[in-house]
Amino acid sequence: MGRTGVLLLNLGGPDSLADVRPFLYNLFSDPEIIRLPFRWLQKPLAWLIATRRAKTSEANYAQIGGGSPLREITEQQAQALQESLAQEGVTAKIYIGMRYWHPFTEAALAQIKADGIEELVILPLYPQFSISTSGSSFRLIESLWQEDSALQKIKYTIIPSWFNNRGYIQAMVALLRQELDQLPEPEKATIFFSAHGVPISYVTEEGDPYQAEIEACVHLIMQTLGRSNPHVLAYQSRVGPVEWLKPYTEDVIPELAASGVKELVVVPISFISEHIETLQEIDMEYRELAEESGIHTFRRVPALNTHPEFIAGLRDLVTTALEAPPYTFAQVTHPRKQFKLYPQERWEWGMTSAAEVWNGRLAMIGFIALLLELISGQGPLHMAGLL
Ligand SMILES: C=CC1=C(C)c2cc3[nH]c(cc4nc(cc5[nH]c(cc1n2)c(C)c5CCC(=O)O)C(CCC(=O)O)=C4C)c(C)c3C=C
Numbered sequence: 001m002g003r004t005g006v007l008l009l010n011l012g013g014p015d016s017l018a019d020v021r022p023f024l025y026n027l028f029s030d031p032e033i034i035r036l037p038f039r040w041l042q043k044p045l046a047w048l049i050a051t052r053r054a055k056t057s058e059a060n061y062a063q064i065g066g067g068s069p070l071r072e073i074t075e076q077q078a079q080a081l082q083e084s085l086a087q088e089g090v091t092a093k094i095y096i097g098m099r100y101w102h103p104f105t106e107a108a109l110a111q112i113k114a115d116g117i118e119e120l121v122i123l124p125l126y127p128q129f130s131i132s133t134s135g136s137s138f139r140l141i142e143s144l145w146q147e148d149s150a151l152q153k154i155k156y157t158i159i160p161s162w163f164n165n166r167g168y169i170q171a172m173v174a175l176l177r178q179e180l181d182q183l184p185e186p187e188k189a190t191i192f193f194s195a196h197g198v199p200i201s202y203v204t205e206e207g208d209p210y211q212a213e214i215e216a217c218v219h220l221i222m223q224t225l226g227r228s229n230p231h232v233l234a235y236q237s238r239v240g241p242v243e244w245l246k247p248y249t250e251d252v253i254p255e256l257a258a259s260g261v262k263e264l265v266v267v268p269i270s271f272i273s274e275h276i277e278t279l280q281e282i283d284m285e286y287r288e289l290a291e292e293s294g295i296h297t298f299r300r301v302p303a304l305n306t307h308p309e310f311i312a313g314l315r316d317l318v319t320t321a322l323e324a325p326p327y328t329f330a331q332v333t334h335p336r337k338q339f340k341l342y343p344q345e346r347w348e349w350g351m352t353s354a355a356e357v358w359n360g361r362l363a364m365i366g367f368i369a370l371l372l373e374l375i376s377g378q379g380p381l382h383m384a385g386l387l
């Protein structure tokens, strides 16, 4: 076996409050996060949204100590994974590639080349695949691969998602059980699975398997738990005006309270590390909402971080991937329809479906603007003397 490396992928988070705005700019510059018909619009719009959002986002990060703990926790996970692999006789160097903040994926790949890695396992730290997370990182790595002959010499394999991994499920269940058992009547509490949302169009139009993998994961956790607690699944962290996967966490909490639920145990389902969406959004915002709505017990299952069963699960994923035939970028396709899940459909001139949609939207905007101008008697066409 040649020199082996494992590349852990994650989203990244600001290390300090000063990093929040540039981090948001990087995030919104990604076409997998905001989809626009014209590439040239992406950066100016990213700048605008990052600038508008920075204040709220900074205040949220200030509430959790002034930055994201994601980098530190990921480093601990990398260390634990390296040790666990070594115990199984596998010598591997672990690299961290964040998508939107340090240590960036580009820097990790440069180090992988410098270290002369010959065999690489690419492991996203997202249990469920989404075009917006693992897909975005795969797209970036594939494009870097295509333009670099040194990278092309590395034998690589991808693990697209691992929501059904044994160690992961068992660790989730162990933590959930621990939390339930601290209640006077553990079997009565409602288990509330809260997943990070994505725009619904990713699932319905682009074929993102994210929702199906989240639902399958919830099913596996409940099956392994083997208890009859009532449970619900909802989606949190919505950004922007478009419709996201439903139901929304902030709607379901008061609905449950209104139906008489008094005890909630929240399971953050799409996150394996503590970060802003667990420490601030769930622990502060949703807790307050729950208490205001009349829920008297609100507990949150901790994120996995370096839970030993979870790390053992990651180790098994790596060792299995090293033994199996390589799984390549080209194989990350829609589970049933066999089209590639990333890169997203790019804007193409001509009679494409994207062109039809955008022509339709622009025509509607133009029609409404004309109508408003005719009703109000004011507007650019009047100014130009055309009306
Ligand atoms: C499964 C995990 C995640 C999915 C799916 C996801 C999609 C997604 N996220 C945004 C917008 C934001 N995400 C932000 C931070 C953030 N998101 C995830 C995970 C998923 N995102 C992580 C791990 C983090 C980092 C958290 C940290 O501790 O720093 C942010 C910034 C924070 C904030 O201002 O709220 C934004 C914005 C979109 C639009 C999206 C799908 C299209």
Ligand SMILES: [Fe+2]
Residues within 6 Å of the ligand: 196, 237
């Ligand atoms: Fe996010």
